[in-house]
Amino acid sequence: MPIQLYNNLHRRLETFEPADPERVTLYVCGPTVYNYVHIGNARPPVVFGVLARLLRRRYGNLRYARNITDVDDKINAAAIEQGVPISVITERFSRAYAEDMAALGVEPPDLVPHATAHIGEILRMCERLIQSGHAYVAEQHVLFAVDSFPDYGKLSRRSTDEMLAGARVEVAPYKRSPGDFVLWKPSTPELPGWDSPWGRGRPGWHIECSAMCEAHLGDTIDIHAGGVDLQFPHHENEIAQSTCAHGGKVFARFWLHNGMLNMDGRKMSKSLGNVFRVHDLIDKYPPEALRYALLSAHYRQPLDWSEQLIEQSIRTLDRLYGTLRELDDISVSQSERTVPAAFEAALNDDLNTPQALAALAQIAGSARQAQSAVERHAGKAALLGAGELIGLLQQDPEVWFCRGLANASVDAEAIEKLLEERRLAKLRRDFGRADMLRQQLKDQGVEIEDGANGTRWKLAGAGNVNQH
RNA sequence: GGCCGGGUGGCAGAGUGGUCAUGCAGCGGCCUGCAAAGCCGCGUACGUCGGUUCGAUUCCGGUCCCGGCCUCCA
Numbered sequence: 001m002p003i004q005l006y007n008n009l010h011r012r013l014e015t016f017e018p019a020d021p022e023r024v025t026l027y028v029c030g031p032t033v034y035n036y037v038h039i040g041n042a043r044p045p046v047v048f049g050v051l052a053r054l055l056r057r058r059y060g061n062l063r064y065a066r067n068i069t070d071v072d073d074k075i076n077a078a079a080i081e082q083g084v085p086i087s088v089i090t091e092r093f094s095r096a097y098a099e100d101m102a103a104l105g106v107e108p109p110d111l112v113p114h115a116t117a118h119i120g121e122i123l124r125m126c127e128r129l130i131q132s133g134h135a136y137v138a139e140q141h142v143l144f145a146v147d148s149f150p151d152y153g154k155l156s157r158r159s160t161d162e163m164l165a166g167a168r169v170e171v172a173p174y175k176r177s178p179g180d181f182v183l184w185k186p187s188t189p190e191l192p193g194w195d196s197p198w199g200r201g202r203p204g205w206h207i208e209c210s211a212m213c214e215a216h217l218g219d220t221i222d223i224h225a226g227g228v229d230l231q232f233p234h235h236e237n238e239i240a241q242s243t244c245a246h247g248g249k250v251f252a253r254f255w256l257h258n259g260m261l262n263m264d265g266r267k268m269s270k271s272l273g274n275v276f277r278v279h280d281l282i283d284k285y286p287p288e289a290l291r292y293a294l295l296s297a298h299y300r301q302p303l304d305w306s307e308q309l310i311e312q313s314i315r316t317l318d319r320l321y322g323t324l325r326e327l328d329d330i331s332v333s334q335s336e337r338t339v340p341a342a343f344e345a346a347l348n349d350d351l352n353t354p355q356a357l358a359a360l361a362q363i364a365g366s367a368r369q370a371q372s373a374v375e376r377h378a379g380k381a382a383l384l385g386a387g388e389l390i391g392l393l394q395q396d397p398e399v400w401f402c403r404g405l406a407n408a409s410v411d412a413e414a415i416e417k418l419l420e421e422r423r424l425a426k427l428r429r430d431f432g433r434a435d436m437l438r439q440q441l442k443d444q445g446v447e448i449e450d451g452a453n454g455t456r457w458k459l460a461g462a463g464n465v466n467q468h
Numbered sequence: 469g470g471c472c473g474g475g476u477g478g479c480a481g482a483g484u485g486g487u488c489a490u491g492c493a494g495c496g497g498c499c500u501g502c503a504a505a506g507c508c509g510c511g512u513a514c515g516u517c518g519g520u521u522c523g524a525u526u527c528c529g530g531u532c533c534c535g536g537c538c539u540c541c542a
Contacts (some may be wrong), residue, residue, distance in 0.1 A: 011472095029542070041542050074540075158471055158538070181539065205540090227542030228473085237539085259473080260536065269541055296491085297481065302474075302535065312480060312492045319491085322505070346482090354482050358490035368506070431501055438503075449504045456505095 003054065003348045005223070006300060008231070008255040009155055013350060016254065018222050024059045025217040026052060027252070028109070029209060029226035029234070032069040033093035034078045038275035039290065039305060040227075040261035040268040042104055046291060046391075047258055047299040047351060048225045049106045053389055054347050057339075065111040065216050067209060068094050071202055076191055086192050090116075100278040103287040104294075105391040111216050115208035119194045122203045122211045125245050126183050126196075134244040135183055138174035140199045142184035147177050149240045155255060156232035181237050183207045206237035213242065213251075224252035228300075229267075231257055259302040268305060276305065286403045289313040292392060295353040316361075317392070317400065318458075320383070323364040325397035325456075327380040330373075337385035338378070344389070353390065360386050401458035415446055419455050422448075 003016040018024040028048045031037050045066065056062045070090035079086040098108070115122075126142045129135035134148045146152045153159055171178040182204035187193030193200040213221055219242070226235065235255065242251035260267045263274040281290055292313040297303040340363055346355035363386060367379025387393030402412075418437055425433040438448055441457070448457045 031542080032540095037542085044542050072540095156471075156537075179539080229537065229541055231472090232537060233539045234541090258542070260542075262535075265534070267536065267541090271540060293480095300473085301481085304480085306480095308492090309480065315493085316491055319505095326506085352482075354480090354490080358482070361490055426501085429501075435502065447504070450500080450502095451505080 001345060001348050003058065004350050005254055005256060006350045007253075008257050009252075014254070016223075018059060019220060019253065021059055022061055024055050024062045025221040026055065026062060026064045026223045026225070027209070027213050027217060027221055028064070028066045028224075029230055030067040030069065030112070031093075031097055032072045032074060033090045033097060034072065034074040035093060035270070036096055036277045036279040037100060038268060038270065038277050039281060039294070040275070042101070042106075042278050042290075043258050043261060043294055043299070043303070044226055045101050045106045046104055046294045047353070048256070050295070050347065050353065050390055051223075051225070051256075051351055052109070053107070053391070054351075057389065063111065063217055064109040065113060065212065066109040067212050068097075068112055068114045069205075069208060070094065070114050070116050071192060071208075072205070080190075096279060100282065103282045104278065104291045105288060105394075107391075113212040113216055115203065115212070118208060118211050118215060119203065121215050122184070122207050123194075123196055125207060125211050125214070125241065128245050129183065129241065132244060132247075134240075136176065137198055138176075140186035140201065141174065141182055142198060143175060143180045144183055144237065144240060144244075145176060146179040146181070146240065149244055151243070152179070152240050153236065155236050155239055158232065181206065181233065183241070206234055207241060209234075210238050210242040210245065210251075213238075214245070219246040219249050219251075221252050223254040223256060225256040225258070228257035228259055231255075256299075258299045259297075262302050262304045265304070281310075285310050286314060286317070286400070288392060288395065288400070289317055292317055292357075295390065295392075296357065298354055299351055320360070320364050320387075320393055321395075321397040321400040323368050324380065324383060324393065325401070326368060327376055327383075328397070330377050330380045332377065332381045332384055336377075336381050337388060338381045339385045339389055340382050343382075343386040347389065356386075356390060360390070360392075403459060415441065415444075415457060419448065419457065423455065 004013050005016045006012070007014045026048070028044055030045075031041055052062060052064045068090075071086070075086050075089050078089045082089070094114075102108075126135060129144065130137065130142065133145075135142055135144050137143075184196060184198060184201050184203055184207070186199055186201045191202065193202050213224075224235070224238075239251050243249065262268060263276075266272060266274060268275050278290075289310055290313070293305075293309050294303070296309070296313065340359065343356055343359040343363065346352045346359055349355070360383070363379070363382045367376065367383055370376040370379045383393060418441055422434045422437040425431075425437065441448060445459055446457050447459075448455050
């Protein structure tokens with residue numbers, strides 16, 4: 001079954017065929033590391049990370065790059081404010097980003113190129129663009145001439161005239177055309193900078209992605225992905241630079257854009273200040289529930305973020321892990337894991353994660369009802385295999401149900417002691433005493449279940465159990 | 469203003485020209501000392517107005533509302 005992807009370049013669903021099946025290339029725009037990222041920033045790495053797993057499963061040899069932007073005016077501002085070199089800021093927050101993404105079950109990409117490690121490539125690309133007449137030098141800036149690229153605006157479907165009509169920003173006087181954008185700009189002595197033929201300076205925002213794609217993935221890549229808010233100008237400009245730097249070769253064959261996360265109906269964005277930082281959320285809620293929540297809507301749709309969404313996700317995972325716990329006695333090796341056709345078909349259909357999660361619920365349902373050892377084994381194999389592909393259900397169920405125990409106010413020994421006391425009370429049919437003990441545990445946030453093989457317990461409620 | 473996307477049951481959220489999404493919550497039942505979990509069952513959802521059609525939530529047009537981008541943005 002082919003993988004169908006909605007190619008935003010053509011605004012239609014297309015069958016994905018890599019240019020070279022031996023070497024599939026994927027580039028996702030990564031963060032600017034000047035602060036902790038918010039949960040909206042986590043959507044691309046999570047959803048396109050699932051795409052990476054899907055591609056890797058099918059083609060084996062995937063080269064997946066997700067950059068780190070470590071030179072930028074916001075980083076400069078943060079460094080000046082805190083009185084430290086920019087490297088202190090960028091190292092701190094690129095590490096935090098890696099940790100936050102790992103917590104959300106995002107596998108590291110194959111390549112994590114940093115902009116500052118590619119200044120040479122950036123300068124060479126600038127020179128090539130100048131030589132070929134697609135860029136010019138003005139007041140120590142290197143600017144891309146949008147008029148030199150007839151396809152400019154093709155991705156975002158807008159003409160340069162339209163952009164002019166709606167322009168919100170004053171046009172710098174040295175631009176030949178208002179749509180021209182900066183490839184290289186001068187730095188003052190206190191700002192980070194590198195020597196260049198046009199004086200000491202630093203790269204513009206868009207050129208780094210073009211330079212890093214070229215350096216690591218080649219002139220033409222299979223898939224380029226990122227947030228829909230990057231479609232213009234960032235991705236439009238990348239296309240212009242790369243295409244012109246490569247003599248007209250196609251830059252990216254597929255363009256995928258994820259929708260925005262909303263807070264109270266408005267886009268979650270740092271400039272609006274309505275953000276939840278991943279760093280804080282993973283302290284407060286089980287990270288896997290955050291991942292589930294991010295995958296619960298189709299990636300192209302907007303997703304309303306709310307506490308209720310997280311709690312709903314926790315309860316859904318409770319049920320799925322409950323099924324796995326019922327299958328505790330079954331052992332499934334890595335090679336025995338399976339990916340049911342309906343589940344994979346959903347992901348192949350433009351990464352339809354809600355449908356895939358619906359299929360996962362069905363898989364769990366039949367696994368729960370399986371009677372024979374063979375069926376139960378197949379159920380668990382499917383649950384783990386499908387879960388692995390989408391990055392869920394890979395924990396030990398007991399770990400899931402005891403979420404946050406290490407930080408919570410309860411301790412396991414005390415719980416076990418009360419449970420033993422309750423067991424004895426039940427043996428002598430002192431149910432009043434037994435119910436009292438259950439209530440006592442419940443007051444501590446511990447819920448218990450009596451089963452054939454004794455009593456088990458879990459931490460109840462949503463995420464706040466993990467709060468310190 | 470220009471370009472683009474969206475309005476589905478209490479909530480989240482897929483999908484389809486004519487029996488079922490799915491999950492969460494709720495209700496009833498089974499099970500249970502009681503619970504919980506699990507199982508079974510239940511609720512006549514597709515913004516609005518027209519059109520096409522034997523039949524439209526699904527196609528077409530109008531309209532209302534919401535959101536995104538228009539050089540900070542995932």
